[in-house]
Amino acid sequence: MNEVLQAIRDRRSIRAYTEELVTDEQLNTLIETVKQAPSTRNLQPCHFTFVKDQVLLREFSSDMNALYQKNPNASEYLKSPEYDVLYRAPLVCFIFSEISASFTPIDGGIAVQTLALAAHSMGLGSVILGMPKELFASEYAEKWFKKLNAPEGGDFIIAISIGTPAAGKDAHPVREGLISII
Numbered sequence: 001m002n003e004v005l006q007a008i009r010d011r012r013s014i015r016a017y018t019e020e021l022v023t024d025e026q027l028n029t030l031i032e033t034v035k036q037a038p039s040t041r042n043l044q045p046c047h048f049t050f051v052k053d054q055v056l057l058r059e060f061s062s063d064m065n066a067l068y069q070k071n072p073n074a075s076e077y078l079k080s081p082e083y084d085v086l087y088r089a090p091l092v093c094f095i096f097s098e099i100s101a102s103f104t105p106i107d108g109g110i111a112v113q114t115l116a117l118a119a120h121s122m123g124l125g126s127v128i129l130g131m132p133k134e135l136f137a138s139e140y141a142e143k144w145f146k147k148l149n150a151p152e153g154g155d156f157i158i159a160i161s162i163g164t165p166a167a168g169k170d171a172h173p174v175r176e177g178l179i180s181i182i
Helices: 003-010 024-034 054-070 104-121 131-137 141-147
Strands: 046-051 091-097 125-129 156-163
Touching: 003 104, 024 046, 024 091, 024 104, 046 054, 046 104, 054 131, 054 141, 091 104, 104 125, 104 156, 131 141, 131 156
Parallel strands: none
Antiparallel strands: 046 091, 091 156, 125 156
16 A cells, blocks of 8 residues: 555544654644645635644633633533643644635645644644634634734634644544445
């Protein structure tokens, strides 16, 4: 099996990381890789904010936790003070729209999967994160759009935590009936 197909098959969502930092070389490789992600009509509608600042990442997680504390519908798991939506990863990339169009969220999805596969190919783990969207739709939104250098008028699309995996993970079983051939 070729390396790309093997990476797609082997990559897992990792939710526990060591304290080892992502090196500048690894970060630069991820940046160069995501710049190559395809986009509709090559408009390149996404802005990528890579965050290594651990204090800033803990503050983000703290605000997410505070948001869940206020939500009576949030599960107890999410309300736990130990829960960290970013999984204490040493690097998180937040993806924002810079050009608002119907295809922009799809292009963000393509970019985040490109990052996930690139991280895996470098021996790093990752988990794709949609839950931060709640923070960008809350009273904390303005603060975080500014702190994360989001483009003016842009919107949060998705994020990805990246780091050295602290543990592995088995593949999930695949649900029957997902494929039709006509």
